[in-house]
Amino acid sequence: MSNTALNSFTKRRTQYSLGKQLPISQADAGALIQEAIRQAPSAFNSQSSRAVILFSAESVKFWELVKDALRPMVPAESFGATEKKLDSFAAGAGTVLFYEDQDVVKGLQQQFAAYADNFPIWSEHSTGIAQFAVWTALAEAGIGASLQHYNPVVDDAAQKEWDIPASWKLRAQMPFGSNEAPIGDKPFMDDAQRFRVFA
Template structure:
């Protein structure tokens, strides 16, 4: 079966060998990320997803924040491996910070109390879809990326550094850049273990 969208999904892979030479301009990269998130679905069309797109020194600053927070909790004898991993993210051209606006969620909870318990869950769904959309869009532009979850370690420092609203809750970080390495073959479990089809 051939499907253009599925073929695009197949290009989305975790890239940990990142470089700073993007195949398109920063402006084009930023517009690509914004369009992908803008057209990602959300419950009640809430559009609760927010993003901070950092390039160059600003991205490096983020990973410096993460590194210093990790230094406080990672044992000294294990820190060199942790530092190398964080440096690999900082080696990229930029990072997308994915947020969910809690004011939007609480507003929906007040407006639709019957679904109040569901809105935080649906917000996580929206964030995941936005992340996948942006990642796929980057991959199809020839830009490598991976998805990281160091929150809540850098949350307070990042919010202060980039003067972000208190209602924005950090959900994920996506370092991106040029593909400096290949990809390993991806293996899949048997379809019979994952899917049930009736009808």
């Protein structure tokens, strides 16, 4: 089956071997990320997703903050492997920090009390869609990326470093950059275990 959207989805794969040479300008990459999030749907059109886009030294700084946060938590004899992994993320051209604005969530809970319990869940849907939209848009532009979750250990440090509003809750991090190694094939489980179709 030939489908433009599915072709783009197929390009979106995890890339751990990142470099700093983007195939597009930094300005265009930033605009691409913003537009992908802008176009991502959200429940009640809440637009609760927020992003901090870090390039170059600012991105490296973020991964140093992650190291500092993890160092007391990881046994010294194991930290070398952790540091190597974090350095691979810092080797890229940038990092997107994905946030959800809890003030938006609380406002919707107050406005639509009957759905109050669902808005935190729908907020998680929103950030997942935004992350997928950004990842796919980057892949379509020839930019490698992966999705990481070092929240909440780095939340406070990042909030202080970049003056992040207190209502923004960090949900994921996406290091991105040039593809410095081939991307492997993605394995799939058997369709019969995932899908049921009735007609």
